[in-house]
Amino acid sequence: MDALASLMDGFAIALTWQNLGLALLGCFLGTIIGTMPGLGPSNGVAILIPVAFTLGLPATPALILLTSVYYGAMYGGRISSILLNIPGDEPAMMTTLDGYPMARQGRAGEALALSGVASFVGAFFATWGLVFLSPLLVKVALLFGPAEYFALFVLAFATLGGVTSRNQSKAAFAAALGLAIAMIGVDGQTGMPRYTFGNVHLYDGIDFLVAIVGLFALSEVFIFLEHRGESEASGKDAKPLGRITVPLKTLKETSGTMGRSTIIGFIAGVLPGAGASLGSFVAYTLEKRMVDRKGTFGKGDPRGVVAPEAGNNAAAGGALVPMLALGVPGSGTTAVLLAMLLALNITPGPLLFTNNPDVVWGLIAALFIGNLMLLALNIPLVGLFVRVLSVPPRILMPTVAMVAAVGIYGISGSTFDLLVMVGFGVLGWVLRKLDVPLVPVILGVLLGNLMEANLRRALTISNGDWSILVGSPLTITLWTVAIVGFVLPMIVGRFFRIRRAHTAAGEGADPD
Numbered sequence: 001m002d003a004l005a006s007l008m009d010g011f012a013i014a015l016t017w018q019n020l021g022l023a024l025l026g027c028f029l030g031t032i033i034g035t036m037p038g039l040g041p042s043n044g045v046a047i048l049i050p051v052a053f054t055l056g057l058p059a060t061p062a063l064i065l066l067t068s069v070y071y072g073a074m075y076g077g078r079i080s081s082i083l084l085n086i087p088g089d090e091p092a093m094m095t096t097l098d099g100y101p102m103a104r105q106g107r108a109g110e111a112l113a114l115s116g117v118a119s120f121v122g123a124f125f126a127t128w129g130l131v132f133l134s135p136l137l138v139k140v141a142l143l144f145g146p147a148e149y150f151a152l153f154v155l156a157f158a159t160l161g162g163v164t165s166r167n168q169s170k171a172a173f174a175a176a177l178g179l180a181i182a183m184i185g186v187d188g189q190t191g192m193p194r195y196t197f198g199n200v201h202l203y204d205g206i207d208f209l210v211a212i213v214g215l216f217a218l219s220e221v222f223i224f225l226e227h228r229g230e231s232e233a234s235g236k237d238a239k240p241l242g243r244i245t246v247p248l249k250t251l252k253e254t255s256g257t258m259g260r261s262t263i264i265g266f267i268a269g270v271l272p273g274a275g276a277s278l279g280s281f282v283a284y285t286l287e288k289r290m291v292d293r294k295g296t297f298g299k300g301d302p303r304g305v306v307a308p309e310a311g312n313n314a315a316a317g318g319a320l321v322p323m324l325a326l327g328v329p330g331s332g333t334t335a336v337l338l339a340m341l342l343a344l345n346i347t348p349g350p351l352l353f354t355n356n357p358d359v360v361w362g363l364i365a366a367l368f369i370g371n372l373m374l375l376a377l378n379i380p381l382v383g384l385f386v387r388v389l390s391v392p393p394r395i396l397m398p399t400v401a402m403v404a405a406v407g408i409y410g411i412s413g414s415t416f417d418l419l420v421m422v423g424f425g426v427l428g429w430v431l432r433k434l435d436v437p438l439v440p441v442i443l444g445v446l447l448g449n450l451m452e453a454n455l456r457r458a459l460t461i462s463n464g465d466w467s468i469l470v471g472s473p474l475t476i477t478l479w480t481v482a483i484v485g486f487v488l489p490m491i492v493g494r495f496f497r498i499r500r501a502h503t504a505a506g507e508g509a510d511p512d
Contacts, residue, residue, distance in 0.1 A: 003131050010361030013060060014369055022057075022065040023366050027373045030072020034092075035080055041073035041316075041333040042439075046216040047400060049209055049340055050408050059344045060359050064366040066340060067320075070333050071123055071367065074316045075374050078115045078309055083108055092312070094284045098297060098304030105300050114250065114302055115309045116378040120371055121258045122310035126266045126317025127367045130324075133270070134360075135353065137325035144350070146458035147468050151478035153451040156328045156443065158482035168486065170436045178444015179451070181206055188449075189456065201416045208339045208445045210408055210417050214424025215431075215438050216336070217404045222429035224397045254306045257287055265311035269318020279318075283311025317367070324348055324360055327450075335442050342446065 013019065026048075033044035045066050052062040077092035082099035095115065102111040144152065157175045184195045185205030196202040261283035268279035287307040288297045297304045319334045327349035329335035341348050352360055408421050428438055462468035470476055 003135050006357060006361045007131055007365060009357070010363070010365030011368075013358055013362035014064065014365035019061055019064050019362070019366060020369065022061050023068045023370045024373055026065045026068025027072040027075075027370050027377060030069035030074075031076035031079075031374070031377060032072075033069065034073035034076020034078075041070050042336055043216045043220055043400075044069050044073045045333055045336045045340075046212045047403055049336070049343075050213060050406070051403065052340070053209075053343070054406070059341075059346055059356070060362045062340065062344065063337070063359065063363050064370075066337060067363060067367060068370045068373075070337070071313075071316060071370050072374060074123070074313050075116065075119045075378055077312075078119070078305075079112065082111045082115065082305075092280070092308070094280045094308035094312075095305060097284070097308075098299070098301050101298070101300035102302070102305065107300070110247075110250070111302070111305050113379050114254065115305050116375060117251065118254070118258050118261075118306040118309040119313040119378070120375040122262045122265055122313035122315075123317050123371050123374075124368070125262050126269065126314040127364065127371065129266050129270075130317055130321055130364055130367070133321050134325045137321065137350075139350075143474060145472075146454040146461065147471060148474050148478065149454040150451060150458060150469065151475045151482070152326065152328060153447050153454070155478050155482040155485065156447065157440065158486040167435070170434075171440050172486075174431070174436050174438070174440035175444050178441040178446075179448045180444075181211065181441070182445050182448020183452075188453075201414075205449075206420065206445065207412065207417060208442070209343055210412075210421045211424050211445050212336055212339055212442055213404045213408055214421040215428035215441060217400055218421060218425025219428025219432060219438075221397045221401045222425055223432065224394075226429075250302050254303050257291070257303045257306045258310045260290075261287060261307045261310035262314040265314030266318040268311070269315030270321050279315030280308035280312035283307045324352060325350065327352075329443065329446075335439055335446060339442070339446055 014023070029048070030041070030044055033047075034041065048066060048069055052065055057065065078095045078099065081092040081095040082103050099111045099115065102108065157172075180195075182205070184202055186193050186196075186203050193203060264283045264286060265279035268282060284304065284307045287303060291303060292301070316333075319329070320337075322328045323334040323338055325348075327338070327347065329338045338348060346352065346356055346359060404421065405418060408417055409415070431438060431441070458468050459466070462471075470479060
C-alpha cells in the first residue's frame with residue numbers, strides 16, 4: 001500500500017503541463033528514433049542528454065523526457081522491422097520473422113497495430129512490476145556494505161555480456177578499458193594525478209556524458225561516413241499499410257501470448273546485462289514451442305509478432321528495476337540513464353527512494369502516462385512515422401553530429417570536451433569495427449570510481465584484510481553468481497546464438 005500511495009504522489013508530480021509536454025515530446029522523438037534503422041534507444045537517449053542539460057531541465061523533467069524517448073524507441077523499432085525487414089534495433093530483430101511476412105500478405109497495418117498493442121501491454125505491466133519490485137529490492141540493498149557493493153559491481157561487469165554476447169573476452173576487455181578511463185584524473189584520496197600526462201584539462205577526469213555521446217552517437221556518424229550511404233534504407237521499399245486495425249478475434253487469440261511474453265521479458269530485463277534482446281528472443285522461442293502446432297511461425301503468424309514485442313518492451317521496463325533500486329544498469333540504455341542521474345548529483349540505489357522520492361515516483365508515474373501516449377500515437381500516426389523511413393542518412397547523420405556538438409558545448413563551454421568527444425567517437429568506431437561491445441566501456445566509466453571507492457572503504461574498515469571481500473554470506477553469494485554469470489555464457493552462449501541465427505535465417509527466409 002505504501003507503494004500505491006507513493007505512486008499517487010508521483011502522479012501529482014507527473015501531471016503538470018511541463019512534464020506532460022516533455023513526455024509527449026519524448027514519446028514522439030523516441031518513436032522516430034526507433035524507426036530509423038541503426039539508431040536505437042541507447043543512441044537516442046545519448047543524443048538527447050546534452051539537449052536536456054542545455055534546456056536547463058531539473059532532474060524529474062529531464063528523466064521523464066529521456067525515459068519517454070527510451071520507451072518510444074522500443075515501440076518504434078518494430079516499424080522498419082515489419083515494413084522493410086530491417087530491425088530498428090537488435091531487440092526488434094525477432095519481430096521481422098513474422099512481421100515482414102504479414103506485410104507481404106498485405107497485412108502491414110494489422111501487424112503494426114497489433115505490435116503496438118503488444119508493446120503497450122508489455123511496457124504497462126512491466127511498469128507495475130517496477131512499482132512493486134523496486135521497493136522490495138531497496139529493503140535488501142540496505143543490507144549492503146562496501147564489500148557487498150564492490151561484489152555487486154563485479155557482478156554487473158561479469159554478467160554484462162550474458163548469453164547474447166558474442167565474445168566474453170571482448171566484453172571483459174571493454175570493461176577493463178572503461179575502468180582505465182575512469183581512473184583518469186586526480187586521485188581523491190592521495191591527491192596524485194593519474195594518467196593525465198600533464199594536461200590540466202584531464203585533472204577533473206573524463207566527463208562520462210562526453211564519453212557516452214562520443215561512443216554512441218558520433219561513432220554512428222563515422223560508421224555512416226565509412227560506408228557513405230551504401231545501405232541507405234528508403235521508404236519506397238516499404239510495403240503498403242492496408243487497414244490499420246486489429247480484429248477482436250486476433251486480440252483474443254494473442255492475449256495469452258502477450259501475458260506469457262510480458263512475464264518472460266520482465267524477468268530478462270531485471271537480470272543485469274540480459275536486456276531486451278534476450279527478452280524478445282526467449283519470448284519468441286518459448287512461445288513457438290508452446291503454441292506453434294501448425295508450423296505457422298515465420299510465415300506471418302500474429303503471435304510471432306506479439307511475443308517479441310511484448311517481451312522486449314517488458315524487458316525495457318524491467319531493466320529500470322536494478323538501475324533505480326541497486327544503482328546497477330540492467331541494459332545499455334539504462335547505463336546511459338544512470339549517467340544522467342549521476343550528472344544531476346542523484347545517486348541511484350537504495351537511498352534514492354528515501355532521498356529523492358519525488359524523482360523516482362514522478363518518473364514511474366510518467367512511464368504510465370507515456371505508455372498511454374505511445375499507444376495513442378502509434379496507431380493513428382503510424383503513417384507519419386513510416387514516412388520518416390524515407391529520410392536519407394546523409395541528412396540524418398549530420399543532424400546527429402550537430403546536436404551532439406552543440407549539446408556538449410552547451411553543457412561545458414569547453415572546446416577541449418568537443419575534441420575528447422571526437423576522440424571517443426573514433427574509439428567507438430574502432431571498437432565497433434573490432435566487434436567489441438560499447439556498453440561495458442560505458443559501465444566502466446560510470447561505475448569505476450564508485451567501485452574503487454567501495455573497495456578502498458572495505459579495506460580501510462578491515463585494516464587491509466582482503467578477506468572482508470568474502471566475509472559475509474551476501475558477498476559469497478554475489479561472487480558465486482558473478483563467476484557463474486561470466487563462465488556460463490561461454491558454455492551455453494554459443495548454443496543460444498546458433499539457435500537464434502537458425503531461427504532468424506530459417507524462418508525469416510523469403511519464400512520467393
